[in-house]
Amino acid sequence: SFELTQPPSVSVSPGQTATITCSGDNLGNRYVNWYQQKPGQSPVLVIYQDNKRPSGLPERFSGSNSGNTATLTISGTQAMDEADYYCQAWDSTVVFGGGTKLTVL
Amino acid sequence: EVQLVESGGGLVQPGGSLRLSCAASGFTVTSNYMSWVRQAPGKGLQWVSIIYSGGSTYYADSVKGRFTISRDTSKNTLYLQMNSLRSEDTALYYCARDRSTSHDAFDIWGQGTMVTVSS
Secondary structure: OOOOEOOOEEEEOOOOOEEEEEEOOOHHHOOOEEEEEOOOOOOEEEEEOOOEOOOOOOOOEEEEEEOOEEEEEEOOOOHHHOEEEEEEEEOOOEEEOOOEEEEEO | OOEEEEEOOEEEOOOOOEEEEEEEEOOOOOOOOEEEEEEOOOOOEEEEEEEOOOOOEEEOOOOOOOEEEEEEOOOOEEEEEEOOOOHHHOEEEEEEEEOOOOOOOEEEEOOOEEEEEOO
8 A cells, every 4th residue: 555654753943944855656747735734733734735835824835756755845943943844645545645744943 | 715624533432333424614525525534543544535526426346334434515514424343444534635536635624532442
């Protein structure tokens, strides 16, 4: 079955660039979506169709997808970006990655 | 305002049943694909079920044959009937709207309703 693999945790200093990866077989042939989830809150869509931002999302969030890896990049990371991030794609069903905890310290 | 509000969660014994509801506002539940996604305590997101705008339904293998997704257009509400519940079904259940009528992203999420399966 199709699986998406994310690193459990990523740390970044404020103002620096955070990079979160999502790996899967030939992932570049599928659209990848990214969600942010803060403690006690519902997930929020931050990137869809690999690299599109929903209206109202800060420009510091960007995405890419090629080969076997999709990447969520947060430029100029702020303390408010500390959260869990999940990638998602479609196979025969919906598939989520295991999630990455982003720590801003 | 586009919004989803879930209800119906609670404590149920193993083998029991529960029906979750997801009331939509600001759009009609038949205009988009609609899904249920769950999150066990301290764990990641797990897709549960989807209903297409045309009415076709699909399920994760872990719930197939036990859960049924449906909708009521007159009430603009999505449902998840859960039977033969197991301890591993304990989770926060979200309903989520697909951005379109294709396999796209989930752009609207409800606040979730908690289901606890325990004796």
